[in-house]
Amino acid sequence: MSLKRTLHHFPLDPASRQVRLALGEKRLAxxxxxxxxxxxxxxxxxxxxxxxxxxxxxxxxxxRLVICESRAILDHLEETSPEPPxxxxxxxxxxxxxxxxxxxxxxxxxxxxxYILHEKMEKRLLGMGAPDLANLRQxxxxxxxxxxxIEKLLQEREWLxxxxxSLADFAAAAHLSLIDYFxxxxxxxxPAVKTWYMKLKSRPCFxxxxxxxxxxxxxxxxxxxLDF
Amino acid sequence: MSLKRTLHHFPLDPASRQVRLALGEKRLAxxxxxxxxxxxxxxxxxxxxxxxxxxxxxxxxxxRLVICESRAILDHLEETSPEPPxxxxxxxxxxxxxxxxxxxxxxxxxxxxxYILHEKMEKRLLGMGAPDLANLRQxxxxxxxxxxxIEKLLQEREWLxxxxxSLADFAAAAHLSLIDYFxxxxxxxxPAVKTWYMKLKSRPCFxxxxxxxxxxxxxxxxxxxLDF
Numbered sequence: 011m012s013l014k015r016t017l018h019h020f021p022l023d024p025a026s027r028q029v030r031l032a033l034g035e036k037r038l039a040x041x042x043x044x045x046x047x048x049x050x051x052x053x054x055x056x057x058x059x060x061x062x063x064x065x066x067x068x069x070x071x072x073x074r075l076v077i078c079e080s081r082a083i084l085d086h087l088e089e090t091s092p093e094p095p096x097x098x099x100x101x102x103x104x105x106x107x108x109x110x111x112x113x114x115x116x117x118x119x120x121x122x123x124x125y126i127l128h129e130k131m132e133k134r135l136l137g138m139g140a141p142d143l144a145n146l147r148q149x150x151x152x153x154x155x156x157x158x159x160i161e162k163l164l165q166e167r168e169w170l171x172x173x174x175x176s177l178a179d180f181a182a183a184a185h186l187s188l189i190d191y192f193x194x195x196x197x198x199x200x201p202a203v204k205t206w207y208m209k210l211k212s213r214p215c216f217x218x219x220x221x222x223x224x225x226x227x228x229x230x231x232x233x234x235x236l237d238f
Numbered sequence: 239m240s241l242k243r244t245l246h247h248f249p250l251d252p253a254s255r256q257v258r259l260a261l262g263e264k265r266l267a268x269x270x271x272x273x274x275x276x277x278x279x280x281x282x283x284x285x286x287x288x289x290x291x292x293x294x295x296x297x298x299x300x301x302r303l304v305i306c307e308s309r310a311i312l313d314h315l316e317e318t319s320p321e322p323p324x325x326x327x328x329x330x331x332x333x334x335x336x337x338x339x340x341x342x343x344x345x346x347x348x349x350x351x352x353y354i355l356h357e358k359m360e361k362r363l364l365g366m367g368a369p370d371l372a373n374l375r376q377x378x379x380x381x382x383x384x385x386x387x388i389e390k391l392l393q394e395r396e397w398l399x400x401x402x403x404s405l406a407d408f409a410a411a412a413h414l415s416l417i418d419y420f421x422x423x424x425x426x427x428x429p430a431v432k433t434w435y436m437k438l439k440s441r442p443c444f445x446x447x448x449x450x451x452x453x454x455x456x457x458x459x460x461x462x463x464l465d466f
Binding site for chain 1: 286287288290303304305306307309310313314317318329330332333336337340341344345387
């Protein structure tokens with residue numbers, strides 16, 4: 011078996027982070043290529059016409075498989091490297107994990123994370139000037155509602171989708187860790203979310219994310235602090 | 239086996255349509271409950287806190303499984319009722335089908351379908367007045383770019399993800415059929431897409447969608463015409 015994996019990603023992209031966490035948890039080695047997706051490089055659109063990250067390339071001798079979009083990559087890894095399972099073992103656990111993946115990738119991103127990352131990150135990367143404060147407020151208001159919901163879930167559960175760590179935790183952590191990078195996480199009102207995030211932060215799969223830095227985008231002081 | 243399925247859905251919702259097509263293609267019987275999601279009924283948010291459709295409920299004696307969000311339902315059906323398979327048989331076919339599912343549910347919806355359905359459908363349902371013509375134009379411009387891409391794919395392939403009908407076709411057809419309902423599909427410049435859509439329209443799983451009508455929302459004349 012000489013399968014070689016290459017992940018094309020951007021360190022501060024929520025979708026890319028989910029795949030890095032899954033690869034790490036499954037202990038699958040990979041080479042990384044960091045992509046400045048906002049410049050729409052031709053190498054990227056040739057692999058993925060949507061221009062979105064991440065893209066995973068698996069090469070085995072002459073065979074080459076290009077897998078685009080985070081959900082497709084996560085499903086592929088679950089099918090081809092099932093241990094440890096990250097989707098729950100029975101239908102109810104799987105349904106709950108998948109419901110929450112959708113929650114974070116669509117609803118959370120749309121109502122909270124997307125505003126904050128656009129104003130604090132993408133505008134900087136694109137040279138679009140200062141954040142729009144009304145947008146930022148909208149994102150922070152959305153974030154507060156979401157934190158209320160996540161806190162309620164985690165007061166009753168060890169992990170987001172139930173008793174086991176799952177892709178739902180990675181989806182949530184991918185989005186929240188970036189908001190934390192930019193110093194916007196309201197930790198003080200959410201003790202259960204904080205405990206859950208400390209557990210995640212301590213896992214080996216999380217280490218590479220805590221080391222991420224990007225020129226011109228300085229993380230909050232506590233970003234890589236395991237005891238924040 | 240006395241499994242009873244109930245699908246909570248809205249007939250003109252793209253996510254609901256994908257699940258109805260999959261249930262139909264797999265010949266799985268279900269009871270339907272039509273939900274006026276824009277009124278945010280409590281029955282719906284009690285099942286799915288996101289307030290989104292569709293929701294599938296499976297009851298087997300005292301066991302009750304509630305599955306929320308289209309992708310979770312489609313994955314569940316593929317796992318529990320694998321015949322006929324709708325995700326391709328090898329890793330490359332599956333990756334391609336999943337890439338395109340994401341394409342339609344995010345990129346297409348965001349750049350084209352979302353504008354058109356919001357202006358022509360949701361505003362009517364919500365009593366928000368006449369369509370905004372600038373938004374409508376934006377959606378139609380996006381639609382033209384997407385049709386160019388889909389046409390190119392279908393000139394080289396029998397089905398969207400390759401040689402077999404897959405969930406990618408249902409994702410595309412769910413979105414495009416609704417734009418067709420509102421008379422906005424630019425069929426004339428896309429002969430391969432038109433041929434593909436005629437094949438889909440003729441399948442038994444598509445019949446219920448062609449019969450959909452909603453008070454106050456009259457479909458285009460050719461909407462249910464198999465030879466349009």
